């Protein structure tokens with residue numbers, strides 16, 4: 817699985833991505849809307865899990881590399897929602913899109929660029945719908961969702977069962993986009 821956009825290569829994880837991703841996930845500002853700032857070990861486990869999920873599902877939250885320099889700038893991709901999260905959202909969506917970039921690359925439109933390529937891929941394999949979820953307060957991520965044509969579905973907003981009760985990040989907003997070839 818390799819997608820190429822004007823500025824990015826979206827591809828499976830390689831060992832060379834581990835150290836830049838540990839820096840990105842270990843950055844408290846980048847991770848301010850995540851339940852925790854991940855350690856190097858947790859980042860490695862996360863990458864291992866995504867490699868496994870690519871094998872199972874044919875897609876995953878994958879690596880984003882800058883064309884030209886080859887720099888690993890973050891993660892953009894698709895993954896299957898856990899059954900508990902699917903159950904928490906009334907429309908029971910199956911697949912979500914997600915992104916995380918190193919902060920020196922924010923504000924250049926890289927996340928929407930990569931996300932559009934992943935959405936095209938999703939439609940090409942016949943997925944009926946892709947959702948995106950984030951904390952209510954995550955304005956930059958919500959902005960990316962709107963830029964790629966996703967629509968906020970207030971009926972899907974939910975308490976994330978994977979985050980402990982009372983945690984300020986438990987409330988999630990849901991944005992949806994339907995496969996345009998089915999419309």
Ligand SMILES: CC(C)(COP(=O)(O)OP(=O)(O)OC[C@H]1O[C@@H](n2cnc3c(N)ncnc32)[C@H](O)[C@@H]1OP(=O)(O)O)[C@@H](O)C(=O)NCCC(=O)NCCS
Pocket residue numbers: 845846847849914915916917918921922923924925926927928949950951954955956957959960963
């Ligand atoms: C969400 C994220 C991937 C956006 O990527 P991006 O490539 O910067 O996206 P864009 O360039 O399209 O910018 C989106 C919005 O972010 C905001 N933004 C841009 N630069 C910013 C900066 N330096 N600081 C804070 N917000 C910024 C702007 O509101 C921008 O919208 P605009 O283009 O209309 O002004 C990036 O902010 C990020 O990695 N955040 C931390 C991880 C995260 O929260 N991921 C989402 C998990 S659901």
